[in-house]
Amino acid sequence: MPPCSETSVLLLPMVERCITLLQTHGVSSLTKLRQIHAFSIRHGVSISDAEMGKHLIFYLVSLPSPPPMSYAHKVFSKIEKPINIFVWNTLIRGYAECSSNYASVSAVSLYREMKVSGLVEPDTHTYPFLLKAVAKMADVRLGETIHSVVIRSGFGSLIFAQNSLLHLYANCGDLSGAYKVFDKMPEKDLVAWNSVINGFAENGKPNEALALYTEMNSKGIKPDGFTIVSLLSACAKIGALTLGKRIHVYMIKMGLTRNLHSRNVLLDLYARCGRVKEAKRLFDEMVDKNSVSWTSLIVGLAVNGFGKEAIELFRDMESKEGLVPCEITFVGILYACSHCGMVKEGFEYFRRMREEYKIEPRIEHFGCMVDLLARAGQVKEAYEYIMKMPLQPNVVIWRTLLGGCTVHGDAELAEYARLQILQLEPNHSGDYVLLSNMYASEQRWSDVQKIRKQMLRDGVRKVPGHSLVEVGNRVHEFLMGDKSHPQSEEIYAKLKEMTDKLRLQGYVPQISNVYVDVEEEEKENALVYHSEKIAIAFMLISTPERSPIRVVKNLRVCADCHSAIKLVSKVYNREIVVRDRSRFHHFKNGSCSCQDYW
């Protein structure tokens, strides 16, 4: 380490103290730091002083994300060689904690630079940071290479090495790889459990995540904040409100409710289960909210059909100091606009996102814009928009267009969109069903037949619709035309009564939306027996008058059921919340929160 000048020896503790003060007070002002920096240089605490550089880098890297890495790296490059291992590690950590792929690459090249210099050897702190960066890059091969270096360096038996590898596989979506590592671990600590649970929760296997949690519980391992986040996020994804609530109670018991991450995901859980009021209450009760909290509620309001409120909340967020909307916030806002028919507003927010917030639109944002146009009936414009997009349209984009075409009856464009989808993702039943429903509504029966044959030929099976309702502690499942329930007779009597009452209110069944495999003469019956209607009839006889009814459906609610449920909410004076495949409908007093625009 180079010798310090006399002044710097005297000043160093003071500068250190200033930096610590900034840190402990959470002041994230780079300007203040630069002032201290300039002051210290003026007074002889040279930037080339390794100690000073070390503190600076440590401070910079510890700033709330994203840390100013270019500045930290500049300081780093001015430090005299040889560079202390702590400094290397700190800089690698900084890059590893940035969200961008570019930063992860920098972390890896920094590590290589360190190895090449040959002056210092990586230690137990280097590898976890490095592996974290590699996991973010989702580069299995590179991860495995580094892991073998870790083993050669003699760190292989350390639990962090095994956990890092486990996390790497989980982050790359290789769940069997992750589980294999987990299974072979002689000692599984809480981090290992959390990583494997989170891997399943984040890769479309929420049920498996919950099952692993049960196993963990049986081994007497107590969950922490990390576990809670993964579990609640899994619950939110499958709409398991009852289980989510149990975890909420557990959080209160264990004193885990003060954690910001946990609170944010709790808010998301309630919003995603249609409990907007609870979500709002949680939000209002939060003392410190970060932009994730705001974004979660904005998205929550948007998917529940409260687009106007979502936008109002966004205005509040903008006026709050220090909160910067991110790309996900804008997905929520654009989603709100597209699902509420606010075409002009949507384009305005898209412009502001780029110009004011300098956010480069991703495919998700373009997807919202296509949806905005297509949903509003401007399918031709949507198609032109896709053609002019700077990004390669993906399957979601085409499916959005197809959705718009089927709703607004543009057969030509619908077929074109489906051809595009077919190339990108064959064997997706939803698209066949969408198209065949559209043909059915136009009485183009030969085309319906054609699609049906294609489905048979391609071995595509449509997912049967089902609805879930909860009474007490039990979940009841109903399929279309289901008669397997013990109270079936009662339910069907209620269903008949329901239909008669609705007819008096002017309800006319719309039979165009019936699935392809239902015979013509059965259509009206099949509609009457759609699973959500059966589920609602069951709830009408099983729950006290005026109590709200919640239904979770695996598919989209059809137009006929939608208009029927609106009337049910009025005739029976019930608030009915239906969770669709992708959004919520809040029925009350004969109308729905989506205002028939969904």
Added chain:
DNA sequence: CGCGTAACCA
């Protein structure tokens, strides 16, 4: 030391 929240369609 290593594990954490929010995202376009259906």
